[in-house]
Amino acid sequence: MTSGQEITPQLAEQHLEALTDIVARAAAATLATPFHSVASRIKTDLTPVTAADEASEALIVEGLAGLLPGIQVIAEEGAARKLPPTLDSSFVIVDPLDGTREFLAGRDEFTVNVAIVTNGVPIAGLIAAPARGLLWRGIVGGGAERLHLRLGAGQSSPLAKAYGRTPIHTRPAPARLTVATSRSHLDEVTEDFLARLPLAKRYLCGSSVKFCYLAQGEADVYPRLSPTHEWDIAAGYAILTAAGGCVTTPQGGPLPFGRLKEKFLVPGFIALGDPAAMSSMPAVTTV
Numbered sequence: 001m002t003s004g005q006e007i008t009p010q011l012a013e014q015h016l017e018a019l020t021d022i023v024a025r026a027a028a029a030t031l032a033t034p035f036h037s038v039a040s041r042i043k044t045d046l047t048p049v050t051a052a053d054e055a056s057e058a059l060i061v062e063g064l065a066g067l068l069p070g071i072q073v074i075a076e077e078g079a080a081r082k083l084p085p086t087l088d089s090s091f092v093i094v095d096p097l098d099g100t101r102e103f104l105a106g107r108d109e110f111t112v113n114v115a116i117v118t119n120g121v122p123i124a125g126l127i128a129a130p131a132r133g134l135l136w137r138g139i140v141g142g143g144a145e146r147l148h149l150r151l152g153a154g155q156s157s158p159l160a161k162a163y164g165r166t167p168i169h170t171r172p173a174p175a176r177l178t179v180a181t182s183r184s185h186l187d188e189v190t191e192d193f194l195a196r197l198p199l200a201k202r203y204l205c206g207s208s209v210k211f212c213y214l215a216q217g218e219a220d221v222y223p224r225l226s227p228t229h230e231w232d233i234a235a236g237y238a239i240l241t242a243a244g245g246c247v248t249t250p251q252g253g254p255l256p257f258g259r260l261k262e263k264f265l266v267p268g269f270i271a272l273g274d275p276a277a278m279s280s281m282p283a284v285t286t287v
Helices: 009-014 016-030 051-067 076-081 100-104 188-195 209-215 230-242 275-280
Strands: 040-042 048-050 072-075 090-098 111-118 121-129 134-139 143-153 158-168 177-182 199-205 221-224 246-248 269-272
Touching (some): 009 121, 009 134, 016 090, 016 111, 016 134, 016 158, 051 072, 051 111, 090 230, 121 209, 134 230, 177 188, 177 209, 199 209, 209 230, 230 246, 230 269, 246 275, 269 275
Parallel strands (some): 177 199, 177 221
Antiparallel strands (some): 090 111, 111 121, 221 269, 246 269
16 A cells, blocks of 8 residues: 555455454553553653553554555654654554553553544544453444453563454434543533533543443433544544444534644544434533
């Protein structure tokens, strides 16, 4: 595959099993060292990074180079050091360990995220939750599913296997909504938004696993009305869309990806299991 070649959903589908293997091995790498003894440091943006992040990213980047040679890879830790001057029409975007704060706190919510973006839209996504032994994946237009992971450590590299397939789908929005919200990044704008929703239940957790709750019909809304990065949400966007949901700007418009000039920063978004529910969402004017 040559540089700049476009990846279609059909081509992504052909590579889905190999991508799953790559993400599963990266998931195993995050568990290789116990959270309480893993080396960590604070980056210039004041967020934590650990040796687990770096090991996961190295495995993913190496695997993608063999599977999709010539395709640009935007990985969080690499992007922190240097961004490319331009973007091709298709690229892979990677968060090797989403929810590092949760990882360091010993919670099981952290994830490994890989997505393929074509013409500004995530068309394929994979999210692994290593400590939960689960992996979600989806191809836009091709459906979404949840798999189980069997993870271990080999003598020279992580051992990993994904098995079992359960198709997943979003659900129609009920009268009272189940909402997934961030544990570490909850702000006043989001709290005000939530106060104007008819709530039945609230999931409070870290990482992109919140998208998976929506994709498998366990939650209805995930608002993030403060800045985040594309690598945090691209895989969730693709999986949720493949399962029947949507992700929009807080005002309900399309959410573009490939924001190179903005260093891949997204001002905010609303994720919905039922796209029809957007018409009943409270107005957001401050994002």
